[in-house]
Amino acid sequence: MKKVLLVTGSMKIGGLNSVIVEHARMFLSAGYDVRIILTSRKGELPEDLQDKIHYLDLENAESGLVVRLLYAVFRTFLKGIGNLFAAQKNRALFENLMLELGVNNEDMIVIHGFKVTAALRELRHPNLVKVMHEIQSKHAGKSVGWVRRIRYRLIAACYEQGKRVAVSRAVKDDYVKEVGGHGAVTVIGNGVNVSALVEASMTAPSMNISRPYIVSVGRLVEVKGFDVLIRAFAKSNARHTHDLVIVGEGKERGALCCLSKELGVDDRVHLAGYVKPPFGIVREATLYVGASFHEGFGLALLEAMCLGLPVVASRVSGFEEIMEAYPECMFEAGNVEELARLIDQTLLSDGKGRPAMPERYDFDEILKNYLLL
Structure with missing residues (x-):
């Protein structure tokens, strides 16, 4: 062998x-x-x-x-x-x-x-x-x-x-x-591995919150753009109907907590920490957002697509390749207003035309x- x-x-x-x-x-x-x-x-x-x-x-x-x-x-x-x-x-x-x-x-x-x-x-x-x-x-x-x-x-x-x-x-x-x-x-x-991913999501940890939520996954570091996501969430109409869940751990946790409080959405933003695997939390979300300033690939985004979520992503490197057939679901990295508009637009469409994983993956x-x- x-x-x-x-x-x-x-x-x-x-x-x-x-x-x-x-x-x-x-x-x-x-x-x-x-x-x-x-x-x-x-x-x-x-x-x-x-x-x-x-x-x-x-x-x-x-x-x-x-x-x-x-x-x-x-x-x-x-x-x-x-x-x-x-x-x-x-x-x-x-x-x-x-x-x-x-x-x-x-x-x-x-x-x-x-x-x-x-x-x-x-x-x-x-x-x-x-x-x-x-x-x-x-x-x-x-x-x-x-x-x-x-x-x-x-x-x-x-x-x-x-x-x-x-x-x-x-x-x-x-x-x-x-x-x-x-x-x-x-x-x-x-x-x-789509079948294994879906199976794992059925028994993975979930979020115990009453409202529907938007989710994002990644290390809490500047390049992931979680500050942009929180600012966009605070500007969007979604803050009245949804929570925001960020799964991951890192050195920016304190700064993100302070930003949420400063924007008055600290009761709506949940920093879930490191969850292994995060698939249960992702599967139960209404929308996945990737807001990075650059990505080599974007595995978490691809996993969200496989779990059937509508997705929104910044127009950067690895994300752009995964989403090349869905340019309307992308925004310029760092653009808070554009992301806020896209979040509301996607939620209003109720996931119609949600991106599907390209066969090459x-x-x-x-x-x-x-x-x-």
Whole structure:
């Protein structure tokens, strides 16, 4: 039986958590021996995947005197990218694990997430795949001029070995045109197992509130635009008939609580915190809103569509690809007035013409595209 190694940092909060779990089940259902390689013990996997986990402690900026010194000298170029001086040691550590697991040249190794991709930049294998989940130019931070160009070169170098996959055309275009990465990049979305998602939503936690509600899911960070959503909700007529539920946790919680109180909607806005899985809360909502300022893919938006919700989304990168057949359901990121109008318009239409998931995100298509690699 051929093996598929799914490699990532941890199973902590985030969309990548769901991707690893669902991809593991996808390959298992196709008859592959799946192994999940984690470089951190944070978070946890579902019971049915517990026996698939292997942990690998990689070298980083804190490991070894020479490695630490080199990282300190070149920190201007490496901060946010990782300690590339540890790449050879990390390759050796991973190859030892491959020997233990009996991995051969016919098996597949799929690395998810930039941090682990950078740490294992020197790894070689005939069926090595590196998946870009985010806009890669963001890893260059606020650097400018020649420093930014060097950082772009270092980012691109992390993908030189193996095959490259981007979860959206926006991620691919950024890597090729902005970062200047070389080599072919295949676009394969994260996809959704619709039947499993619907089944999970039936037993997942729900919200105990009396009024109908609008929902959004994501980390409470600035890029997700939850402040824009709260402001739009406060301006809309929906505030009189609906509540707003935001599922997720993060550093912006305090600021969002203060904003809700300032706008006089704190009794209508519910910050539900991290809920795993959030599908029950999403399924019972009247409308899903994605208000991000940029997205590599937009998995939560796709999941809401699969659960039959009408959706509204900002006109950015990954969202735009998912919603390309429904431009009337999109608004300019950050535009509070436009979002408020679209929320009211969508609620008044009672979900007529609600977007449907494009077939390319079905798991059968996802599996076929990975195996073609």
